[in-house]
Amino acid sequence: MTYPPHRSGEETGMTDRVFARLKPVELDGLTEEAYLRRRSDDLARAFRTPRSPQRSRRLTMPRLPFLITAATAVAGAAAAVIVVPGLVSGESAPGAPTAAAIPRGSQTPQTVDARSFLLAAAVTAAREPAESGRYWYTRERVTQKATTDEVEYAAEVKSLVEKWEAEKKELKGRPSELETARKELERKIGELKASPPAVPYAVTTAYTQDAWYARDKGDSSRTIGNQDVKITFGSPEDEAKWKKAGSPVLRNDKPSTVSFDHPLPLSIDNPTLTIQNVASLPTDKEGLERRLRSLYGKSSAKDRSDFAGYLPQTSLDLLRAPLTPGTRSALFKVLAEQPGITSQGEVTDVLGRTGVALTSRFTADEGSFELRLTFDKESAKLLEYAITKEGESSPLTRVAYQDTGWVDRLGDRSRD
The missing domain is CATH 4.10.860 (DNA Excision Repair, Uvrb; Chain A)
Structure with missing residues (x-):
């Protein structure tokens, strides 16, 4: 089965995707007093760290645009580490100094891994102010390879x-x-x-979608897709093949508006989770994990993946939704216990923003993939996700979140 094109929220819900599982660890140096002194400095500093030469090997595999519904078994790869001054990995080598043992101001290289990023992100998320509104607004830039004729x-x-x-x-x-x-x-x-018929040429489509998801029953939600459509061919030869095929329409370039009144599930696997009820999810780690395991037990995912394979997909859906600061913080803590998440250091998303990338592997009917989530260096908000199939050099799909937040009227944006 090929991956379908990114669809509006009405057609597919929020998304179906992937992350993984690590061991819990306390993040040394992130005490209340230290945090108040540095605010999000620890997180930002860690995210600024360049990729370690030891991790120059790229994992060649890829939510698909709210779309993986097949099996997602995450490989248990060890978490990669990067060198940073200030944060210490929870898995130091025997005899290595701990944060408490290293004097303040020491230049001794220390390491921070994906787990430490997630725990730092949990602290940062918990400090964010709670917000609300009548509509949850998102503006996405979606980039996709055309794979099917x-x-x-x-x-x-x-x-x-x-x-x-x-x-x-x-x-x-x-x-x-x-x-x-x-x-x-x-x-x-x-x-x-x-095994659908493949396009005989390399081409990528990109477009922007605005969405307003109603918080209250009785209010209509709305999406406006196919904005600022751009078609990019891999080479002049690919464009010539497209023209020889009759120049078929690759993406409608007229904005399309869809309105709907029904509650919007976050994903096919979790039909009971909607934009309207995610604010009621537990705000503590233990409570949220129990709830997620309960959802997993009732989902179709249990027939094709373990909890570690299910959680990343569901986490991506949740990270795009209007979670409370407490639930978002708890989610980062649950993710920090999952194996297979690897820090890739700094990357740039399709909008030119720099953030830290965390990747994990999964398998589906179509093969093996890498999921990459890119987070803002200071707020730890999701900037982009990307899916790359094993053996390919570029992602099948990239979805960048240009704007998200609460607004009070349809058509409003959370910020200019």
């Missing part, structure tokens, strides 16, 4: 459906044969989804 795909689906309609008439009154034909149709459509 939509014209050929649609033609093949149409052919299968037409054949089915003819068989229905021919087999009328013969229920057992009709059921066999129906199952054969399902099998063929399943095969087509698993």
Whole structure:
């Protein structure tokens, strides 16, 4: 099955995606007094640290744009570390000095890993002021590789459906044969989804989407997609192949508005979690983890992944939602216990913003992937996620969050 294009919130909910699991550890030096002195300085300093030469190897794999619904088994890779002055990894080598043992002002190199980032982020998130409004607003810049020849795909689906309609008439009154034909149709459509016709040229589409998700029952939500559409070909030869194929429409470049009144699930796996009720999630680590494990036990994900595979996907959905500061902090703490999360140091998102990247691996029916989440260096807010398939040099999908926040009217933005 190929990854479908990024869709509006009405079509797919918030998202279906991935992260992983580490061991709990206290972050030395992040006492109340120290935090009040430095505010978010520890987090910002750690995020500014360049990537360690030991980690120059890139993991070649990739939420898909709110979209992975297949199995997500996260590989148990060890957390990478980077050298920073001031924070100490929770997994120091035997005999290594602890934060308490290193005098203030010492230039001794110390290390911080993904777990330490997440624990620092938990402290920062807890300090954020609580906010609310009538609509949760998001502005996203979505960049996607075109992987499926939509014209050929649609033609093949149409052919299968037409054949089915003819068989229905021919087999009328013969229920057992009709059921066999129906199952054969399902099998063929399943095969087509698993191996759709690929585009014979390299091309990337990008567009912006605004969304206003209503907080209260009775208010309508709205999305406006296909704004500022840009098409980029891999080479002049790829563009020539596209023209030879009849210059098929790769993305509608007319803004499309969709309004809807029903509650919006955050993901297919968690239909009970919506924009309207995430504010009621527990604000303590233990309570939130119990709730997430309960949701996992009721989700379809339990049939294809363990909790460590389920949690990152759900966490990405939650990080995009209007969580309270307490719940966001608790979520970072739960993530800090998961294995397989690796710090990639500083990266730049598609909007040119610099942040820290945390990656994890997962597998789906389509292969192995890397999920990369990029966080703001000071606020620890999610800037972007990217999915890269193993063996490919560039992401299948990148979704950058240009603006998020509460507003009081449809059409308003959280900031200019």
